[in-house]
Amino acid sequence: MGAVTLHAITVLGHDRPGIIAETTAILGGLGLNLEDSSMTLLRGHFAMTLISAGDADVDTVEAALAPLASGGDLTVSVRELPVERVADLAGTSWVLSVHGGDRPGIVSSVVSRVAEVGGNITDLTTRLAGDLYVLVAEVDLPKDVDSDALLVSLRETAAELGVGVSLHEVEADEL
Known part of the structure; x- marks a missing residue:
C-alpha cells in the first residue's frame, strides 16, 4: 500500500x-x-x-x-x-439551542459569544420553518469556562436579537 x-x-x-x-x-x-x-x-x-x-x-x-x-x-x-493527528477534545460537551423569528446575524452573534470564551463549535444545524429560525449546535467548552457567565452573555445577545437561547451540558450517557 x-x-x-x-x-x-x-x-x-x-x-x-x-x-x-x-x-x-x-x-x-x-x-x-x-x-x-x-x-x-x-x-x-x-x-x-x-x-x-x-x-x-x-x-x-x-x-x-x-x-x-x-x-x-x-x-x-x-x-x-494534510494528514494530521486529531486532537482529543479537552473540554466539556454542551448543546446550544436558539429559536425565534428569522433575521440576519443570529448565527454570527451567538457563536461569537462561544468563541470569545475559547469554545469550539463541533456541529451546527440551522433550519427555517416559515418565520421560525432554529439553531442547534454541539459545543466543546474548555473545562475552566464559567458556563453560567457564558449563558448570561448568550441570553443578553439573544434578547438583542429577539430570540430564545438555551445551553445544556451533555451527560456522558447521552453521547
Whole structure:
C-alpha cells in the first residue's frame, strides 16, 4: 500500500435517491476508507462532505467521481488534506439551542459569544420553518469556562436579537 492520503470530498446539488450509495460505492471501489462524513438537505438541496483516507491520488478520485456530476445536477469536488493527528477534545460537551423569528446575524452573534470564551463549535444545524429560525449546535467548552457567565452573555445577545437561547451540558450517557 502506498502513502495514505486524506481527501475532503463535497457533493452538492439537486437531491435524489442514491447519491450517498453511489458516492460511497465509488470511494470503496478505490479502496478509500470513510473517516468522517456529514450529509444534510439544505432547502431541498443535497449537501455532503466526506473525509476519506487511502492511497488513491486526487486525480484518480476526481475521475472516479466525475460520473456523479455528468448529469449537471450535482457538483463534486475533491481536495487533498494534510494528514494530521486529531486532537482529543479537552473540554466539556454542551448543546446550544436558539429559536425565534428569522433575521440576519443570529448565527454570527451567538457563536461569537462561544468563541470569545475559547469554545469550539463541533456541529451546527440551522433550519427555517416559515418565520421560525432554529439553531442547534454541539459545543466543546474548555473545562475552566464559567458556563453560567457564558449563558448570561448568550441570553443578553439573544434578547438583542429577539430570540430564545438555551445551553445544556451533555451527560456522558447521552453521547
